[in-house]
Amino acid sequence: MSAHEPGQNASPLRLGIAGLGTVGTGTVKIIRKHAKLLSARCGRPVTITAVSARDRMKNRDLDLSDYDWEDDARALAVRDDIDVFVELIGGDEGIARASVTEALRAGKDVVTANKALLAIHGQELAELAEERGRVIRFEAAVAGGIPxxxxxxxxxxxxxxxxxxxxxxxxxxxxxxxxxxxxxxxxxxxxxxxxxxxxxxxxxxxxxxxxxxxxxxxxxxxxxxxxxxxxxxxxxxxxxxxxxxxxxxxxxxxxxxxxxxxxxxxxxxxxxxxxxxxxxxxxxxxxxxxxxxxxxxxxxxxxxxxxxxxAGEGPTASAVMSDIVEIARGVRMPSFxxxxxxLATPQAARTAVPAAYYIRLQLTDKPGALAKVATMLGDAGISIDRMRQYGHSETAGVAPVLIVTHKTTPEAIDHAMEALPRTGVIAGEPIELRIEEV
Amino acid sequence: MSAHEPGQNASPLRLGIAGLGTVGTGTVKIIRKHAKLLSARCGRPVTITAVSARDRMKNRDLDLSDYDWEDDARALAVRDDIDVFVELIGGDEGIARASVTEALRAGKDVVTANKALLAIHGQELAELAEERGRVIRFEAAVAGGIPxxxxxxxxxxxxxxxxxxxxxxxxxxxxxxxxxxxxxxxxxxxxxxxxxxxxxxxxxxxxxxxxxxxxxxxxxxxxxxxxxxxxxxxxxxxxxxxxxxxxxxxxxxxxxxxxxxxxxxxxxxxxxxxxxxxxxxxxxxxxxxxxxxxxxxxxxxxxxxxxxxxAGEGPTASAVMSDIVEIARGVRMPSFxxxxxxLATPQAARTAVPAAYYIRLQLTDKPGALAKVATMLGDAGISIDRMRQYGHSETAGVAPVLIVTHKTTPEAIDHAMEALPRTGVIAGEPIELRIEEV
Missing domain, CATH: 3.30.360.10 (Dihydrodipicolinate Reductase; domain 2)
Structure with missing residues (x-):
């Protein structure tokens, strides 16, 4: 295939859209509004055969009379007259997972905005798709309209x-x-x-x-x-x-x-x-x-x-359309x-890459308190880049102290966060936040 | 075709690379360094058959002994043993245009980083490619590594x-x-x-x-x-x-x-x-x-x-690789x-979208000078958002004046820029810059 071979008379790409929330209605709107543009860009028309949602009667400010209605997304997923099942229901289990699985088994391509489904069952679904020579695509699952x-x-x-x-x-x-x-x-x-x-x-x-x-x-x-x-x-x-x-x-x-x-x-x-x-x-x-x-x-x-x-109707629907156009053009990309x-099974590692850290703690009003904190951090192998002590609060009798460390390991920080309360000069729990190098 | 069908035993995608400047050597380096990664991602190996550049003897800190050498890029472009001609020579005429044209005529796909060639001859080259069922791709031609x-x-x-x-x-x-x-x-x-x-x-x-x-x-x-x-x-x-x-x-x-x-x-x-x-x-x-x-x-x-x-070796070569991987995966996208x-022939229009403008001028030290400028702008239909007059320079006897206008048309600004010197209170030429809404 090639995007520029089929011409305008090529067979349309027929969609079944399940889920008519924000993203679903946004997708229907784009397909209606930009039929001509999409046809020019895909080399074939993109059409909607049928839709499905929980509540047929809900007012969506959208004319759905051109499309068949299915109460059950799973029935929509396996219809003979759709090429692509567009899953915009959400959730990593239930009807979303079931209908996507059935669509792939029935030889449909799948487009979804479902991050939970992909993150949790992506491996299984991608393997199923690829065994059947189908694709499951999910541009809209991550960061809305950002490609x-x-x-x-x-x-x-x-x-x-x-x-x-x-x-x-x-x-x-x-x-x-x-x-x-x-x-x-x-x-x-x-x-x-x-x-x-x-x-x-x-x-x-x-x-x-x-x-x-x-x-x-x-x-x-x-x-x-x-x-x-x-x-x-x-x-x-x-x-x-x-x-x-x-x-x-x-x-x-x-x-x-x-x-x-x-x-x-x-x-x-x-x-x-x-x-x-x-x-x-x-x-x-x-x-x-x-x-x-x-x-x-x-x-x-x-x-x-x-x-x-x-997020939002337009941006997320724009990403859904990216996948639909890809499939309409005959481009078949493996999911990952x-x-x-x-795909390799990753060795999961706890964060070990060193970074600077921000530490906030409440110092009690005792002589030598700050020195005790500094000594403890030094013993933990953590060196201090900047430290600020603010004035003592009159009511609580404690002074907020901020510390920015030099680069250190998460392990050393974990150790320090456990040890700090034991210095006896800290009120409450100290807070630590990683300073990511960007 | 499909990116996940061919498997690792599929036939390699064979490249001929013309031009071994920064981008050319960067591209060769990536293909050598990431052979395995590219093979996994493309479903087939990506190999270099032959290269061409002006000076064979130039030290490029790159081992080219695995590749055939062609002194003439046009000869490289039509070799039977390449699938893709990678043009990294540059220039909108001469050898770049000739070799790309000949490659397309010989049934090769083309990848290029050549913005001038595409901007000036893109229509002709894209039509030629599409007539022959070939593609010409140019991710690297615009904004380096940005996709x-x-x-x-x-x-x-x-x-x-x-x-x-x-x-x-x-x-x-x-x-x-x-x-x-x-x-x-x-x-x-x-x-x-x-x-x-x-x-x-x-x-x-x-x-x-x-x-x-x-x-x-x-x-x-x-x-x-x-x-x-x-x-x-x-x-x-x-x-x-x-x-x-x-x-x-x-x-x-x-x-x-x-x-x-x-x-x-x-x-x-x-x-x-x-x-x-x-x-x-x-x-x-x-x-x-x-x-x-x-x-x-x-x-x-x-x-x-x-x-x-x-720009730069790595980012631009990364963009060249984007196109090569696309072709290796069997994805065939029309150029535009x-x-x-x-493609429609555009009606070219001079900028008419209104914007705010920045105007800088040198006001002579005469009574009522600033009022004259303000009046003239008002007559031209330009209203002032902010104005700053700086102190008079003692040597030149003029004072810099800055004006930020409210939104106005480029036409009104052009008119004002012509009329301003005629007020008799301006030294030198006034400067205007558009303030683009971003």
Whole structure:
């Protein structure tokens, strides 16, 4: 095949779209609005045969009368008159997983925006697709409209990838940005985000870092040619980021971001999602609100930065269309950039790459307290780059102390965080955040 | 075909590489270093059959003994034992154009980094390729390692593109950045760049905005489905940007960038390359040194920003490899995202989209001088957003005046720039720069 052979009279690519939430309705709208443009770009028309959703009666402000309706996505998935099953239901189990599996078994190609499904069952689904000579594509699963899957799978295919990292959950970035700009505590902004409808039904998916970790696991698989291994991501959410930390970090020229980082080291594949400090004037540091950013480092290309809307109807539907156009053009790409059966099983490694760390603690008002902390850190092999002690609070009788360390290992930091309370001069739990080199 | 069918025993993709400068040697190095990785990702080996360059004896720090040598790129282009002709010679005429044409006629696919060739002869070459069922691909021609061609042709194919813009000449951005950071005049930094080898043999290609305009014309063709029309780009280089303008712009929160902008309007296709003011804290404003950035605005995706190294051995060779891998995987994409014969002939339009403008002039020390200028601008329909008059220079007896206008048309600005000297209160020529909304 070739994109420029079939001409306008070629047979249409017939879609079955399951799920008519934000992304589903956005996808239908693009196909209706840009029928001519898509036909010119694909060399054939792209048409919708049938759709499916939970509630047929819901007002979607969308004319669906041209399409057959299926109450059951699984029935849609196996219809003889569709070529591609577009799964926009969501969730890593249930109807989404079942219908995608049945579509592949029935010889359909699949396009999905489902990060959880891909991160958890991606290996099995990619192998199933490839056994059947089908594809399962998922540009919309990671970072909304940002073309990161295609860029990594195709554009950077001549590179050994060194590191991939990103801010990939718009809700968390909204919360952190709003805390900083409004000077508001986490709980208040969380509640605000809930009322604005920015949070998933289970907000842990967002603020617990799980959604972003699904995305990171998918990127790591493509970057390093390894099976997606979501279970091996070290995950920490943004719940313990306080407005104090945001302010103190800003004082020292940093911003706090929920940052995912994956890199292959001699010890194995490190994947972690955690609140990190990044320089306020770096591209990642400047990211405001719901915008996403992915940074890829390759041995030839150096650092590539991609930035755009990480969610929302238009951007996510744009990414869904990227996969649909690819299939319409006859391009058949393996899910993770090489045959799924050839992907290596990664050796999961806890983060060992050294970094500078930010430590915040409450020092009690005792003589020699600061010296005790400094000595303890020195004993743990941690050397101090910068330290700031703020004035004692009159009510609590404690003084906030900020420390930025020189590069040290996560192991040494873990050790120090355990040992610090035993110095007897610390009130409460000390906080540590990694300062990621970006 | 499919990327996951052939397996490792499939026939290799055989390359003939013409041109062994920075990009050519970089490409050979990647193919040697990553043979296994490329084979896994392409489903077949990628091999080099033969190479060609002007001087066989030149020391390239590269073992070429495995490859046949051709003194003449045209002979290389038509060899029976190559599948893809990789043109890394450069120049829009001569041996580059001849060898690419002959390769396509001989039934070879072509990969090139040659922006001038594509901008000027892209239509003819794409039509030739498509008539023969071949492809000519050029990811490396625009913005080095940034995957902009693939992103626009494929990832954003579901969007109507509204505007594409970018900083795409690293040398110009280096010069402007260095002027600002070093407080140096244009001439001094130009000389510095020349000595560092940053300038093309004909420096007008860089500082005159021509190289960047080649890239803009290519992007516009993909964005708007129109024939590449380099001749219609309104081009202005950076030669008249003074350190004064850089400083005054910075005072008001702007940076000056050589910015290319293409957009389709009701009047036609506007393409312009010119020094523009952008907010200092915008992604474009923050671009330092040789880094490139392309910003694409689509009706669904919103704004996507891509950033990376715009030149250099590794990044450019990485982009060349993107095309080679695409062809090795059997993906056959039309050059400009749809059949070349279907591309519309664009109606070229002079820039008419209104913008704010920055005006700098030297006011003579006469009573009512500033009022005369303000009146004249008002008569031209231009309203003033901000105005600053600096102190009179004692030697010259003139005072620099800066004006930022509200949004106005380029036509009104042109009229004002002609009329200003006639007020009799201006010394020398006034300077105007567009403030692009980014």
């Amino acid at each position: 990161i899957i295609k860029s990594m799978t195709e554009s950077l295919a001549g590179n050994q990838i060194r590191r991939v990292m990103g801010v990939m959950n718009g809700t968390c970035n909204y919360i952190l940005t709003r805390m900083e700009n409004g000077g508001l505590p986490y709980e208040a902004v969380f509640e605000e985000a809930r009322q604005l409808g920015y949070l998933e039904a289970d907000p842990t998916l967002d603020v617990g870092g799980i959604d972003a970790s699904h995305k990171l696991a998918i990127l790591a698989a493509i970057a390093f040619g390894t099976r997606p291994s979501f279970d091996a991501v070290e995950i920490e959410g943004i719940e313990r980021v306080s407005i104090d930390d945001i302010r103190r970090a800003a004082d020292m020229g940093y911003r706090i971001k929920l940052l995912g980082v994956a890199q292959m080291t001699a010890r194995g594949l490190e994947q972690r999602m955690s609140p990190c400090l990044v320089p306020a004037d770096s591209p990642l540091g400047q990211l405001q609100g719901g915008t996403n950013m992915v940074v890829v480092e390759g041995d030839s290309v150096g650092q590539i930065v991609l930035r755009g809307a990480g 950039g090489q045959p799924a059966r050839d | 902009i061609i693939k992103s626009m042709t494929e990832s954003l194919a579901g969007n109507q593109i509204r505007r594409v813009m970018g900083v795409m000449n690293g040398t110009c951005n280096y010069i402007l950045t260095r002027m600002e950071n070093g407080g140096l005049p244009y001439e001094a930094v130009f000389e510095e760049a020349r000595q560092l080898g940053y300038l093309e043999a004909d420096p007008t290609l860089d500082v005159g905005g021509i190289d960047a305009s080649h890239k803009l014309a290519i992007l516009a063709a993909i964005a708007f489905g129109t024939r590449p029309s380099f001749d219609a780009v309104e081009i202005e280089g950076i030669e008249r940007v003074s350190i004064d303008d850089i400083r005054r712009a910075a005072d008001m929160g702007y940076r000056i960038k050589l910015l290319g902008v293409a957009q389709m309007t009701a009047r036609g296709l506007e393409q312009r390359m010119s020094p523009c003011l952008v907010p200092a804290d915008s992604p474009l404003g923050q671009l330092q040194g040789g880094t490139n950035m392309v910003v694409v605005e689509g009706d669904s995706v919103g704004q996507i920003v891509l950033r990376g190294a715009g 995202g749809q059949p070349a014969r279907d």
